[in-house]
Amino acid sequence: MSAIERDVDAVVIGAGFAGLYAVYKLRELGLDLQGFEAADGVGGTWRWNCYPGCRCDVASMEYSYSFDKELEQEWTWKERYGAQEEILAYLEHVADRHDLRRHFRFETRVTSAVWDDDAERWVVETDRGDRVRARFLIAASGNLSLPNTPPFPGIDRFRGRVVHTGTWPREGVDVSGRRVGVIGTGSSGVQVIPMLAQDAEHLYVFQRTPHFVVPAANHPLSEEYVRETKARYDEFRRECWQTPFGFRLEVNPKSALEVSEEERNAEYQRRWDLGGPELLGAFSDIMLDERANETCAQWVRDKIAEIVDDPETARRLQPTTYPIGAKRLVQGTGYYETYNRDNVTLVDLLEAPIVEITERGVRTEAAEYELDVLVLATGYDGVTGPLLALNPVGRDGLTLREAWADGPHTYLGLGVAGFPNLITVTGPGSPSVVSNFALSIEQHVDWIADLLAHMREHGIRTVEPDPEAQEAWTRHVREVAEPTLFTRANSWWMGANIPGKPRVFLAYLGGVTPYKERCDEVAANGYEGFVLTAAEPSPA
Numbered sequence: 001m002s003a004i005e006r007d008v009d010a011v012v013i014g015a016g017f018a019g020l021y022a023v024y025k026l027r028e029l030g031l032d033l034q035g036f037e038a039a040d041g042v043g044g045t046w047r048w049n050c051y052p053g054c055r056c057d058v059a060s061m062e063y064s065y066s067f068d069k070e071l072e073q074e075w076t077w078k079e080r081y082g083a084q085e086e087i088l089a090y091l092e093h094v095a096d097r098h099d100l101r102r103h104f105r106f107e108t109r110v111t112s113a114v115w116d117d118d119a120e121r122w123v124v125e126t127d128r129g130d131r132v133r134a135r136f137l138i139a140a141s142g143n144l145s146l147p148n149t150p151p152f153p154g155i156d157r158f159r160g161r162v163v164h165t166g167t168w169p170r171e172g173v174d175v176s177g178r179r180v181g182v183i184g185t186g187s188s189g190v191q192v193i194p195m196l197a198q199d200a201e202h203l204y205v206f207q208r209t210p211h212f213v214v215p216a217a218n219h220p221l222s223e224e225y226v227r228e229t230k231a232r233y234d235e236f237r238r239e240c241w242q243t244p245f246g247f248r249l250e251v252n253p254k255s256a257l258e259v260s261e262e263e264r265n266a267e268y269q270r271r272w273d274l275g276g277p278e279l280l281g282a283f284s285d286i287m288l289d290e291r292a293n294e295t296c297a298q299w300v301r302d303k304i305a306e307i308v309d310d311p312e313t314a315r316r317l318q319p320t321t322y323p324i325g326a327k328r329l330v331q332g333t334g335y336y337e338t339y340n341r342d343n344v345t346l347v348d349l350l351e352a353p354i355v356e357i358t359e360r361g362v363r364t365e366a367a368e369y370e371l372d373v374l375v376l377a378t379g380y381d382g383v384t385g386p387l388l389a390l391n392p393v394g395r396d397g398l399t400l401r402e403a404w405a406d407g408p409h410t411y412l413g414l415g416v417a418g419f420p421n422l423i424t425v426t427g428p429g430s431p432s433v434v435s436n437f438a439l440s441i442e443q444h445v446d447w448i449a450d451l452l453a454h455m456r457e458h459g460i461r462t463v464e465p466d467p468e469a470q471e472a473w474t475r476h477v478r479e480v481a482e483p484t485l486f487t488r489a490n491s492w493w494m495g496a497n498i499p500g501k502p503r504v505f506l507a508y509l510g511g512v513t514p515y516k517e518r519c520d521e522v523a524a525n526g527y528e529g530f531v532l533t534a535a536e537p538s539p540a
């Protein structure tokens with residue numbers, strides 16, 4: 001296909017949950033659109049992450065679009081938590097149903113975006129030689145779409161195969177009878193490890209910081225549950241909005257410190273059995289009070305010791321250096337039980353760090369582990385990574401990397417001062433990665449569509465945050481996070497997984513409903529805090 005040279009109203013980057021809905025909504029406004037997507041099809045993270053065991057940790061009937069009421073009724077989720085294949089099939093269905101693919105150019109990565117101040121257009125270029133001029137640049141490029149591959153010395157000379165969970169080969173990786181190593185024990189590692197252990201001759205898990213893992217307790221959804229939920233889907237969605245993070249979680253109003261040990265432990269056990277995120281809702285102060293948090297953390301450590309046969313392995317799996325919940329609570333299926341298998345070895349990198357990757361495998365300070373396949377479950381340069389990789393150039397040559405040298409500065413996670421008409425869907429400083437993405441994406445895209453309609457109606461050419469409003473919001477995001485325990489771990493939420501990345505909490509913790517109310521209030525007050533440039537009055 002020859003390179004595209006076009007003038008459009010908006011370029012949309014990404015064909016995942018956000019990009020698909022953005023194209024749907026903006027097309028409704030009659031805008032001329034050009035989408036770009038690096039993958040060979042729609043689905044975003046749910047296309048790339050096709051590693052065995054990949055599954056969402058937000059319940060499927062909540063982690064889905066609400067904008068299409070017929071789709072809500074027609075689509076039937078099979079399990080409590082959607083498997084990667086099922087979520088991808090859903091997004092492909094949405095793309096077909098609404099004829100969204102035709103707006104995208106696939107296998108095409110946006111390589112540069114430069115604001116032309118005279119023409120008031122973004123000039124967008126791709127790795128296929130496309131050059132598109134657009135009034136608006138809608139970054140729906142995802143929060144977990146730039147894999148983090150740590151620069152392990154010697155990785156290029158390894159004679160076996162190296163795969164990252166975030167770019168897993170579609171045809172799969174045959175590990176049967178092979179020696180496999182996995183580096184990383186976050187959400188991706190915890191899901192892939194039990195699956196690989198079933199087939200590998202031997203599995204070595206290279207763990208740096210242990211994560212707290214709770215049972216996902218995934219199960220097929222009963223016909224009755226699906227029927228009842230569909231019958232009251234609007235109310236069900238409202239219940240999601242009434243929670244802090246946009247997924248249904250019953251938060252016990254009691255403090256963990258006000259109840260007896262017996263009551264506390266019974267509550268933890270009940271929530272452990274329910275599975276999913278429930279444990280963190282056991283008491284109201286788990287993420288606010290260190291002592292309350294410690295009761296929960298210790299309860300889980302005891303659970304690990306109960307499940308894992310070898311006491312040394314259990315000890316190594318017990319997190320002790322940060323509060324439970326300060327790194328994303330990981331949901332697993334048979335995770336701790338996997339360490340009771342004869343063909344699984346836990347390698348503690350805190351005791352003996354990785355020195356290098358050799359031709360044969362991984363060498364730590366203590367030993368060399370010979371491998372045929374090395375799996376990197378080492379996560380992502382989250383939230384800001386994809387935007388900074390593109391590094392748009394705004395007004396007066398200002399680059400995003402310059403503007404965000406000490407961490408992201410945004411207004412509501414939707415816009416950045418100095419970057420007119422750049423709109424970020426679930427950008428830093430919005431609930432994004434601590435919320436139910438499906439819900440937050442719809443809220444953002446609906447708001448963006450209203451903004452663009454307002455601009456058209458009032459002849460407004462450009463929109464960008466007022467620097468003062470942006471700083472006040474950025475301060476507010478940090479002030480809300482600071483007193484909580486969310487900031488007390490070296491997590492990717494804090495940018496701590498990427499060397500040199502500024503250490504700030506990247507998402508807004510104030511709750512999805514207060515956040516939405518703020519966005520709606522800003523709109524109702526004529527987009528207060530944004531600078532809107534109206535068309536020049538025509539000469540008298």
Ligand code: N01
Pocket residue numbers: 055056057058144150183184185186187188189191207208209328331349377378379380490492497
């Ligand atoms: O990535 P992570 P992830 N040497 O950053 C280790 C979502 N998600 O892909 O903790 C050795 O959490 C690192 O160790 P440490 C979800 O939001 C959701 O697992 O930094 N080890 C850690 O163990 C999730 O939070 C789902 O010490 C190194 C691991 O790699 C987010 O994506 C499924 C290392 C990375 O863990 C990211 O999860 C999957 C090094 N140099 C993902 N560098 C579900 O919905 C990193 N590590 C269930």
